[in-house]
Amino acid sequence: MIDKIITDIIDQEAPDQTVAVLMSGGTDSLTVAAAAHRLNKKLNCYTFRVDGKDSDDSIYAEKACKYFGWNFKLIDVPVNNIENDFFTLIRKYECKKKTHVECTFPFLYVYPHIKEKYILTGWAADGYYGVSKRANIHFKHTKELMDKFRQGYFGKLDETTQKFIPGNPVGVKQQMMLAESIDSILVAPYIDKTVWDWMIQYDWDFFNKPYQKAPLFDAFPELLEIKRRNHLNLQLAAGIPNYFEKLLDNKKINIYNRSRIMDLVRDWKTTTTNIEEFFV
Numbered sequence: 001m002i003d004k005i006i007t008d009i010i011d012q013e014a015p016d017q018t019v020a021v022l023m024s025g026g027t028d029s030l031t032v033a034a035a036a037h038r039l040n041k042k043l044n045c046y047t048f049r050v051d052g053k054d055s056d057d058s059i060y061a062e063k064a065c066k067y068f069g070w071n072f073k074l075i076d077v078p079v080n081n082i083e084n085d086f087f088t089l090i091r092k093y094e095c096k097k098k099t100h101v102e103c104t105f106p107f108l109y110v111y112p113h114i115k116e117k118y119i120l121t122g123w124a125a126d127g128y129y130g131v132s133k134r135a136n137i138h139f140k141h142t143k144e145l146m147d148k149f150r151q152g153y154f155g156k157l158d159e160t161t162q163k164f165i166p167g168n169p170v171g172v173k174q175q176m177m178l179a180e181s182i183d184s185i186l187v188a189p190y191i192d193k194t195v196w197d198w199m200i201q202y203d204w205d206f207f208n209k210p211y212q213k214a215p216l217f218d219a220f221p222e223l224l225e226i227k228r229r230n231h232l233n234l235q236l237a238a239g240i241p242n243y244f245e246k247l248l249d250n251k252k253i254n255i256y257n258r259s260r261i262m263d264l265v266r267d268w269k270t271t272t273t274n275i276e277e278f279f280v
Contacts, residue, residue: 006035009194019036020116021120022121023046024122024237025063026122032122034068047074048077075106078109097265103233103235117184123190124172127149129212129213131212139204154191162193163192164192253268
């Protein structure tokens with residue numbers, strides 16, 4: 001069963017008794033936390049809110065931590081340095097897409113608070129289930145289409161590590177870089193080949209009927225005891241796109257008068273203009 005696979009990965013890759021968890025109010029991080037809980041590990045769960053505003057993630061993460069007795073650590077992410085953060089994300093953390101920038105941004109402020117060596121995350125799990133609008137429209141109808149979607153999402157397997165490093169949209173690479181910056185190790189079970197081998201057996205209906213991600217709740221029935229937030233991308237739950245949209249009004253940054261952040265990111269990823277002048 002998938003719960004044993006995830007638990008075994010954590011047991012092997014996170015040997016310390018105390019571990020960090022990147023915690024949201026969603027299913028994926030909760031399954032990873034539940035697996036670590038079954039191993040009797042002490043969990044320090046890190047959640048963020050942006051600009052002092054609670055989100056569904058921060059609210060439901062706190063409720064889950066209280067229910068299971070996990071340590072809850074809420075990090076406030078400021079937005080008064082958004083210009084410098086934008087360039088840090090592009091220059092230092094190699095963000096190439098709008099989703100890279102938005103999903104990585106809050107963790108610039110979360111990781112410095114993490115003291116544990118091993119950081120658990122449910123990152124990339126959504127790639128198996130086809131919960132995105134694009135997957136629902138184009139790929140959910142047959143297993144062959146779902147397999148095509150998954151292969152595009154997860155990319156190539158690293159034969160040495162037996163891990164998939166999804167190029168993105170998910171940005172696992174950036175999370176690994178952030179973990180390395182604090183001398184920690186990211187443990188992401190959902191990019192492991194053993195998880196892939198189990199997931200790839202099944203189609204969209206298996207994972208989403210009678211309700212979304214139902215087999216995960218069969219595997220982790222303790223999660224049925226708490227209320228979880230509905231599926232929503234991390235950056236949308238926290239309202240992050242709204243803050244980066246303001247960069248479009250900055251003429252020094254929006255040098256080509258773009259109307260979309262995705263184009264602004266592309267401009268600065270390829271421009272020969274000196275980024276350093278924007279840092280104070």
